[in-house]
Amino acid sequence: MALSFPYALDFLASCLVGPDIPLALQRFDERSGASDSRFWGIQMAMPLWGATYPLYSAKGAHAREVNAKVYSLNGMSKTMLWADPYYTGPASGVRSGLGNVTVASVRQDRGAIGLSGLPVGFVLSAGDYLSIAYASGRIYFGTFAEGGVAGGAGGLGQRDLFPYLPFGIGVGDRIDLVRPHFKAMVTEFTPFASHRGKWGDSASITIMQKP
Incomplete structure (x- = not known):
């Protein structure tokens, strides 16, 4: 084979x-940099x-x-x-019920996303990893910079992440929180x-x- x-x-x-x-x-x-201790980066x-x-x-x-x-x-x-x-999933320890998590919204600068499909009360922590498959074979991998708690409908408002999302990822794309890769x-x-x-x-x- x-x-x-x-x-x-x-x-x-x-x-x-x-x-x-x-x-x-x-x-x-x-x-x-310059001699007066100013520095620039690109x-x-x-x-x-x-x-x-x-x-x-x-x-x-x-x-x-x-x-x-x-x-x-x-x-x-x-x-x-x-x-x-050695990554065992979200810091909260919850790994079940995360099979249908999707992108609910994307901030205009692509530096934050909202989530849907979470278990009610799920705790997201800063430092949790995520991956998103998109564009026929590409995979985004990032880390949340802030946490939150999922509401009664399993949604979570926009939370900062890094790196910023590339173009091609949008609402409805599936998010892997259990075994991000x-x-x-x-x-x-x-x-x-x-x-x-x-x-x-x-x-x-x-x-x-x-x-």
Whole structure:
């Protein structure tokens, strides 16, 4: 059976686990300054999520399998779906009843959204992740900057998030709050090394969001 791209979440990403996952937004800003301590900055491109981390050792056969799957991404030319393996969902601990959450509204500057389809009384927290599939294969991934409590109809008024929503996302699009993910490319990879203990170790990976 031929490989399908992007790889599904449980095909490769669930194997890429290490002691720490330093997921962070990487900015592409250009800065300049003057002798009087004034500084200016301009955003050259939208921020992208990324992480560099070591991988846990694995049994030899599994280590070789992971190596092969990463090699088959052919550098940065192909992608996989990736989710933080240590993220367990909203900070409130509620994971049920979130299968039909959708975008209810989008602020004009695209820096906030309203939500519908939430369980009544659901608590959204600043720092909760979300992802939204849109435009036939693209995936937005972001974090809420403020929280709130869903009302009696399961709605929540507009809450700030970051990065801002790209064009193409609109009212009615489904929001994933349980296992938010994004499309990622591997920019650097140190493969598992084998040794006589029949284990693979010393692997590390750098991933970056593919917008």
